[in-house]
Amino acid sequence: MKVLMLNGSPKARGNTGLALEEIGKQLEREGVEYEIFQLGGAPVRDCIGCGQCTEAGCVFDDDGVNAFIAKAKEADGFVFGTPVYYAHPSGRILSFLDRVFFSSSELFAHKPGAAVAIARRAGTTASFDVLNKYFGISEMPVAGSTYWNIAHGRRPGEVELDEEGLRTMRNLARNLAWMLKCFEAGDRAGIPRPETEEGPATNFIR
Numbered sequence: 270m271k272v273l274m275l276n277g278s279p280k281a282r283g284n285t286g287l288a289l290e291e292i293g294k295q296l297e298r299e300g301v302e303y304e305i306f307q308l309g310g311a312p313v314r315d316c317i318g319c320g321q322c323t324e325a326g327c328v329f330d331d332d333g334v335n336a337f338i339a340k341a342k343e344a345d346g347f348v349f350g351t352p353v354y355y356a357h358p359s360g361r362i363l364s365f366l367d368r369v370f371f372s373s374s375e376l377f378a379h380k381p382g383a384a385v386a387i388a389r390r391a392g393t394t395a396s397f398d399v400l401n402k403y404f405g406i407s408e409m410p411v412a413g414s415t416y417w418n419i420a421h422g423r424r425p426g427e428v429e430l431d432e433e434g435l436r437t438m439r440n441l442a443r444n445l446a447w448m449l450k451c452f453e454a455g456d457r458a459g460i461p462r463p464e465t466e467e468g469p470a471t472n473f474i475r
C-alpha cells in the first residue's frame with residue numbers, strides 16, 4: 270500500500286514539506302509506504318479548458334502534472350499539502366490539481382484522500398476546504414484527524430514547534446492507514462468497489 274503526497278510549496282522542506290514528512294513517518298510505522306511529490310519552484314501552467322486531455326493526462330507535458338498522474342495510477346491514497354497564500358492554497362497547487370483532475374479524475378475514485386494546510390496565522394480552514402473539493406467530486410473517501418488538518422509556522426522549520434499540529438498530522442496518518450487496510454481487506458473479501466452511474470451532464474435547469 271502506498272500513499273502519494275503532493276507538496277504545494279515551492280520549498281521541499283519548508284513547513285508544508287515537514288508536516289507531510291510527519292505524516293509519512295507515521296504511515297511507515299503503520300506499514301504503509303509513501304512518496305512526497307515536490308512541486309518545486311518551476312512554473313506550473315493553468316488549465317485552459319482545451320479539452321485535449323490524453324491517456325497520459327494533460328496535453329501540455331512541460332511540467333510535473335503527467336509524472337504525478339503516472340504515480341497516482343499506482344497509489345492507493347493521497348495527501349495534498351499546501352502553504353496558505355492570502356488565505357487560499359498556493360496558486361501553483363491549484364493550477365496543478367485542476368489539470369490533474371480535469372484530465373484524470375477517474376484514477377482517484379474510491380481511493381482515500383486528505384488535505385493539509387499550513388499557515389503563519391490565518392486562512393487554514395479556507396485552504397483546507399478548497400483542497401477537499403477535489404475529493405468530493407471524484408468519489409474519494411476523506412480521512413480525518415483530531416482537528417482539521419492544519420498546522421502553524423512562518424519560517425521553514427517553525428511547524429516543528431506546533432505540537433498539536435504535528436499530533437494532528439500523525440493521527441491523520443493513523444486514520445488514513447486504517448482506511449487503506451480496511452479497503453484492502455474488503456478487496457480480499459470480494460467486496461467490489463462501487464460502480465459509477467454515468468449519464469448526461471445537466472448544466473442548467475429549465
Ligand SMILES: Cc1cc2nc3c(=O)[nH]c(=O)nc-3n(C[C@H](O)[C@H](O)[C@H](O)COP(=O)(O)O)c2cc1C
Pocket residue numbers: 278279280282283284285286351352353354355356357387388389390391392421422423424425
Ligand atoms: C505570498 C504569501 C502569502 C501568504 N499568505 C498568508 C496568509 O494569508 N495567512 C498566513 O497565515 N500566512 C501566510 N503566508 C505565510 C505562509 O503560509 C507560511 O510561511 C507557511 O509556513 C509557508 O509554508 P512553506 O514553508 O511550506 O512554504 C504567506 C506566505 C506567502 C509567501
